[in-house]
Amino acid sequence: NTGLLAGCTPWPPEFAERYRALGYWTGQTLGESLRQRAQQSPERLCLICGERRWTYADLDFKVDRLAAALMARGLKPRERVVVQLPNIAEFFVVCFALFRLGALPVFALATHRRSEIVHFCRMSQACAYIISDQDNGFDYRTLAREVCAESPGLRQVIVVGEAQEFTSLDALCGEQSGVTEVSAEPLSLASPQAHEVAFLQLSGGSTGLPKLIPRTHDDYLYSVRASAGICGLSASSVYLCVLPVGHNFTLSSPGSLGIFWAGGCVVMAGRPTPEVAFPLIARELVTITALVPPLASIWLDAADGRRQDLSSLQLLQVGGARLSAEVACRITPVLGCRLQQVFGMAEGLVSYTRLDDPEDIVQATQGRPISPDDEIRIVDDADCEVAPGQVGHLLTRGPYTIRGYYQAAQHNQYAFTPDGFYRTGDLVRMQEGGYLIVEGRSKDQINRGGEKIAAAEIEEHLLAHPQVRDAALVAMPDPYLGERACAFVILRESTGSHHQLPAASDLRRFLRERSIAGYKIPDRIEMVDCLPKTGVGKIDKRALRQRIAQILAGAV
Ligand code: J2J
Secondary structure (H helix, E strand, C coil): CCCCCCCCCCCCHHHHHHHHHCCCCCCCCHHHHHHHHHHHCCCCEEEEECCEEEEHHHHHHHHHHHHHHHHHCCCCCCCEEEEECCCCCHHHHHHHHHHHHCCEEEECCCCCCHHHHHHHHHHHCCCEEEEECEECCEEHHHHHHHHHHHCCCCCEEEEECCCCCCEEHHHHCCCCCCCCCCCCCCCCCCCCCCCCEEEEEECCCCCCCCCEEEEEHHHHHHHHHHHHHHCCCCCCCEEEECCCCCCHHHHHCCHHHHHHHHCCEEEECCCCCHHHHHHHHHHHCCCEEEECHHHHHHHHHHHHCCCCCCCCCCEEEEECCCCCHHHHHHHHHHHCCEEEEEEEECCEEEEECCCCCCHHHHHHCCCEECCCCCEEEEECCCCCECCCCCCEEEEEECCCCCCCCCCCHHHHHHHECCCCCEEEEEEEEEEHHHEEEEEEECCCEEEECCEEEEHHHHHHHHHCCCCEEEEEEEEEEECCCEEEEEEEEEECCCCCCCCCCCCHHHHHHHHHHCCCCHHHCCCEEEECCCCCECCCCCECHHHHHHHHHHHHHHHC
């Protein structure tokens, strides 16, 4: 079976041929790219996690052993595996083992909870779920029990650390004494083909629950290689992995995969705080890292009175949300490194300021796309191209941008144009030289300091409360996170019932009990008697955003 995974949209053949002919798609898989690197420089340091220091040969070997063990346990090519791991080295053993098997990781965030994980398991029909025992005070085994109860397709849970009733990853990898189940020899697996889907990434979402994004080996490796080139990575690059390891930015822009491609070293940061990150930068001579804007602010404030030497740092990438000019202009003076703005999306398109761009471009734009074959259209509401320099909806198509979400035929009809452009939901304008400036958003999403919240998802949760009649989630300005989430809620009169009307704190508790990621709990809840409507009878979110912004401005 050489076709794409069912439920995925292939590139039309003429595009695929073109991307191959131009050398973007090379036919190499992610698993093979690690193998190649391990054969070229087996003794080079590849991964540092706490006191553990692995070479490329170490990682390659562990990957093969796990792949063999997973196969022995019945995992098959194209089966899906939800991977929810914190920033630890095992993440890469798991990913590459799955890549080599041709099984597909589904990258959940460590902050996701039952409601999201069950959704991913069901959506992807996952047969396995891989977690750490605990992290940041949270026990993932408890979560796994709840998830198993609601996800009939799950056959196994694999745990990094203390596995309790589940399967231990260490045992599978033969790293516990007396385990003979695994073969230490690299198995000759029928490796997947590069045009096939390698994994499912998460979308930020805007309508309902987050969609899954199928990325192929060919398209992803192209974006990784090109990103590594744009960022000047080499075998001497050292990347501090600060943001969640499975996020598209951290993984591929150029991220950990870019570093592995270049033969450099990835250092895992258990927490994104300066207290954890700065000593690691000083000790491991980190050269490059990636942050969201609020973290960049925290680092700048902490760096003023720092004790650590951060002079090894050459490049700080900032992306995921709008970077303010005030923060942008402090980075080089305070941290002594270059700034790079990154505007990207898990669906594909990534745009970078270049290392040799003048300062004003770096500070005031979100860069230009990776590829000469990234097609960009900036259009009005009727899909007509706007005049040069004007703001419009960003549509894009190209060698590493998906043509459809996973098993979402209906949603794909409006998320993509008939000729295959992805509707990013971002409002941008293009400056001379092809530089993009993100001016806003048309999608119904809150970007809470880089963490995306689909309004409809949270409104659904609120509407599940018996005393909520209607709810609308909108962004409100925040000096630190850029945006936070505010819910406007209409309550039902509790006529005839003895129940008191719920307070904001009750609604928050209700949401927490539904087990959703903490960052999605509204920062503010406003009880109202009615919600403003637009001409066509939809809730007027623009009016609500204005209302909460005014309330906040008045309250200052
Ligand atoms: C404003 N908004 C931005 C920026 C992303 C690299 C970097 C980021 C992501 C990412 C990524 C922005 N300024 N600099 O995948 O590979 C908003 C836009 C975009 C959405 C995508 C990568 N950088 N955004 O953030 O899939 O609204 O990817 O459409 O999480 O984040 O979110 P996500």
